Amino acid sequence: MTFEEFVAGHGQSLLRLAFVLTGDRHLAEDITQTALADAFRHWGKVTAAGLPDAYVRRMLVNAHLSWRRRRWTTERPAEPIDTAAAGSDPADTVAARDSIRVLLAGLAPRAWTVLVLRYYADMDDAGIAQAMGVSESSVRATASRALAGLRGAAALVDVEEIR
Template structure:
């Protein structure tokens, strides 16, 4: 597969992944362009990999994490300030789309990446582990911590011994 064919077939999915990771359309397009520029230079090596898409997704996740580390401030401009979401459950009022994305964007990078890769990219734990360069057990741990964080931010008490 040529680089042009790859970008033609997988480009929109990469931009979607970047949007979910960054929460910003413009930053997502810049991030995807940056990653594809680096991938182009190394395309001969990437295309020989068993799963080039996993390799490029990993580049995208790593580039997003590097961008966050480089920022001097993680403050985001918002229209309104929300002290704490009202108590509720994730399937009810608190789960409206905008509120949920604010909660997801507030998660640590790895936890957010695991949720996005699992539930929006529909990848299994082994593939996510490959992309994030960790073990499948670590992927599951990040997912459990992400759900615990979301519950806490929504004011839902954790049940003793329960799993998300």
């Protein structure tokens, strides 16, 4: 498989994963581009590993974790709201989504990544461990602590269900 064929077949799924990891469309594009540029540079090594999609996914996760470590600001642009889908009062939906974003932003980068890979990418503990370069028990412990922290914080904030 050539690099161009790989990008044509897996580029959009990598971009979607990056968006879920970052929550920002433009940053997701930057992180995906970084991972794909690194993959292109080392394409021989990537294909020699046998599973290029898993290899590049790990590169994407590492790029995301690297960005989270050097993030210099917590300011984030707001996304426009689809008021037709928001229900009767868009302010309630915005407040609930903001509460959830604040809770998730409070997670450590590794915990955020574990939860995204588990619940968005639908990966099992072994796959997450391989993608992040940690043990399966570390994945389970990180997910357990992150979910317990989110549950406790959500009880304090009284987050409502979002449609």
